Amino acid sequence: MSDAQLEILASRAGLAVDWIDANGRPQKVASSVLRNVLIGLGHPAGSAQEIDASLQELQQVQQTRHLPPLLTADFGVGLSLAHYFEPETPCEIHLEDGSRLNLKLDAEAILPGLIPVGYQHVSIDGQEFTLAVAPTRCYSVGDAVESPIPRAWGLSVQLYSLRRPGDGGFGDTQALEDLARVAGERGAEALAISPLHAMFGSDTQRYSPYSPSSRLFLNSLYAAPGAILGDRALRTAIDATGLAAELKHLEASPLIDWPVAAEAKHRLLQALYEGFVQGEHPLHADFSSFRHAAGEALENHCRFEAIQEARAAKGESLDWRHWPEQWQNPRSAALAEFAEENAGRIGFFAFCQWLITRCLERAQTAARSAGMSVGLIADLAVGADGGGSQAWSRQDELLASLTVGAPPDILNRTGQGWGISAFSPEGLVRNGFRAFIEMLRANFAHAGGLRIDHVMGLQRLWVIPNGASPADGAYLYYPVDDLLRLLTLESHRHQAIVLGEDLGTVADGLREKLIARSILGMRVLLFEQDNAHFKPILDWPDNALATTSTHDLPTLNGWWHGRDIDWNARLGLVNAPGEIEWRHHREREREGLRRVLSEDPQNFREESHETDQVLDAAIRFLGHTRAPLVLLPLEDALGIEQQANLPGTTDTHPNWSRRLPGDSEALLDDPDAARRLELLACARLQAAERDQ
Structure with a gap:
């Protein structure tokens, strides 16, 4: 079998045969790995004959003169159609506003850049396609706050961690409303929240918000039914179920008991x-x-939930890839028959989606009414579970046979497998980017901003065959310019900002593309250092948000006291020599942070607890940076020690289960939180005056 032919096939399928690791060292994907990944992409490569057949199939698709359903272009820039049409060919464009534009291709078969922003219908020589014309950049923080040099601030919160009377044991949209109101009253422009994607209703053991069933729908557990249906209906339901005592017990617990x-x-x-x-x-x-408005997508999701519920009752597999064949196709006659027989259950799941949608709308309305120019910033997970609703309903567009992760590096010597599936680049193109566009619209729908987890996934993702070691994967490349144009267009249409989480290894050129589109990167105080030498205030960029920490990192208080090191040592995730070196390095980092914070004469003047002084100084420091937006985690505003999630653990650390102290409407009245928000607000004003 020829490795040369195999590598040609891999390259044409979008895989990187050769790549550079996080240490700058060249790497090459083994032939056996390439074969397995190609199979997951739908290109058999187990023999020379299969490789030749797969190559021929790909070549035929790539050389065809048949137009894909959708092409993208930038406003004011011509689009070459030389692959499909002759020069000077007339074309007719039906615009979204109902008007018509008659043009012709130029002497090089370029469609003139005269077509307005939007999704426009193009007819040329008997062929038709949609042209998505994107504005030059996304809706920005500057647009939101109506300032050319924005220096805004907001909070970030893990929604489940919030409290309110009657919440049933975890945070909900009513608690979010309460927090949004009091944060807006204090001058916050934005409130970033953890993902609200739909989970698995019949498997309550799965609750990581970054491993959802679908990114098209919402986790109905977060609904506050009383806000929509009224308190009387809620009290009647509680009495009918006899849940009053259990709900009260759950509310009193310091940790969320998710299954119960x-x-x-x-x-x-x-x-x-x-x-x-x-x-x-x-x-x-x-x-x-x-x-009716949610249409087939909602119907499919609710059918999926109903099937899982029926199978769970019988102790059968919930993974659709193990269902009877007639149920694996969402459009099968057997599924239609199931839906008819189970209309009540499907109606129930649709009711749950309606409730959470209306609740989330209320929360965004509350945020904007409280004076926030952005309001809620939703969080978009990098993928969805391959056995979940989204992968089932969009099988040609998601890679259910591959999982996403990261290659081995210094921090994770065996690599990482995240247990989620990614989009198929070929499937997206074949289907006019339908799955990507509908996902963007679903997540922009009730927010003023969108944080994209692992934004590097718009350009490439490390994909691993299901069941394989994370090291046995390869980088799969995506049509990044098309995806960025669609993201820019949807941001513009929804008047919502875009934040790209770009922590970790970023491929060359991507950050420049994001900056050009006004997609803010992310800079974390704990990372903005070189061997304990922290970056000075004015060296922080003006094209990225600034924050103290993230859900996967220790809180600032926890970092200062080494709580992350304590956990890793307790769980055996680091050996004794490694722990000693880690603690020595942390002490150098503490000295380095205090050194850079001491450059501001306003810091360390009060005779208060050292940790309080460090937190105050760090928050003031971020406020003085040139970041257009500073997001302060609520845990750092309150000075909490424990972090939300400890990567590399499942049930040995209470991931996604910690609750904040006190009700959400009174949290910011905490003296420490109130003082820090005032420090941050003042620092942002000073930064704005300095930079005008």
Whole structure:
């Protein structure tokens, strides 16, 4: 078997045969790995004959003169169609506003850049396609706050960690509303939240917000039903289910008991649904309108949930890849028959989606009404579970046979497998980028901004065959310019800012592309150093948001006291010599941070607890940077020690389960939090005056 032919096939399928690791060393993907990844991409490569057949198939697709369903272009820039049409060919463009534009290709078969921004329908020589014309950049923080040099600030919060009376054991949208109001009153322009993607209703053991079933729909557990249906309906449902004592017990717990709390919320939602469908409820019309507007995508998701529920009751596999063949196709006759027989259950899951959607709308309205120019910033996970709803309903566009992760590096010598599937680059093109566009619209719908986790995935992702070691993967490249144009267009249409989490290894050229599109990168105080020499204030860039920490890192208080090192040592994730070296290095980092913070004469003047002084100084420091937006984690505003998630652990650390002290509407009245928000707000004003 020829490795040369195999490598040609891999390259044409978008795989990087040769790549550079995080240490700058050249690497080459083994032939056996290439074969397995290619199979996951739908290109058999187990023999010379299969490789030749796959090459021929790819070549035929790439050389065809048949137009894909959608092409992208930048406003004011011509689009070459020489691969498809002769020069001077007339074309007719049907614009979104109903008007018509008659043009012709120029002498080089370039479509003139005269077509307005939007999704326009183009007809040329008997062929038709959609042309997505993107503005030059995304809606920006400057646009939101109406300032050419924005120096805004906001908070970030893990939604589940919030508290309010009657929340049932974890944060919900009512607690989010309460926090948004008080944060807006204090001058915050934005409130970034953890992902609200739909999880697995029939598997309450799975609750990592970054491993969802679908990024098209929402986690209905976060709904605050009383806000939509009224307190009377809620009290009636609680009485009917006998849940009052259990809910009160769950609310009092310092940690979320996800399986128990989720099951209780599920029972409550079921009782609410039963009350809702009986009689003439005034919101029936709104519910029906919601289902109609959400269309096939919602119907498929609800059918998926109903099938999983039925199979869970029998102890059968929930993974659609192990379902009977007739249920693996969302459009099969067997599925239609199932839907007819289980209309009530499907209606229940649609009801849950309606509730959480209306609740999230209320939270964004509350944020904007409180004076926030941005409001909620949603969080978009890098992928969805290959056995989940989104992968099932969009099988040609998601790679359910591959998982996403990261190659080995200094911090993770065996690499990482994240247990989520990614989009298929070929499938996206074949289907006019449908799955990508609908995902963007779903996540922009009820927010003023969108944080894209691992934004590097717009250009390339490390993909690993299911069941293989993370080291046995390869980089898969995506049509990054097309994806960025679509992201820019949707940002413009939704008037929402875009934040790209770009921590880690970033391929050459990507940051420049993001900057050109006004997509803010991310700079974390704990990382902005070179061997304990922290970056001075004015060296921080003006094209990235600034923050103290993230959900995967220790809080500032925890970092200062080495709580992350304590956890890693306790769980055996670091050996004794490594722990000693880590603690020595942390002490040097502490000295380095204090040194850079001491450059500001306003810091360390009060005779207060050392940790309080460091936190105050660090927050003032970030406020003085040139970052257009500073996001302060609520944990750092409150001075909390423990972090939300400890990477590399599952059940040995209480990931995604910690709750904040106190009710959300009173959290910012905490003296430490109030003082730090005032420090941050003043520092942002000073930075704005300095930089005008």
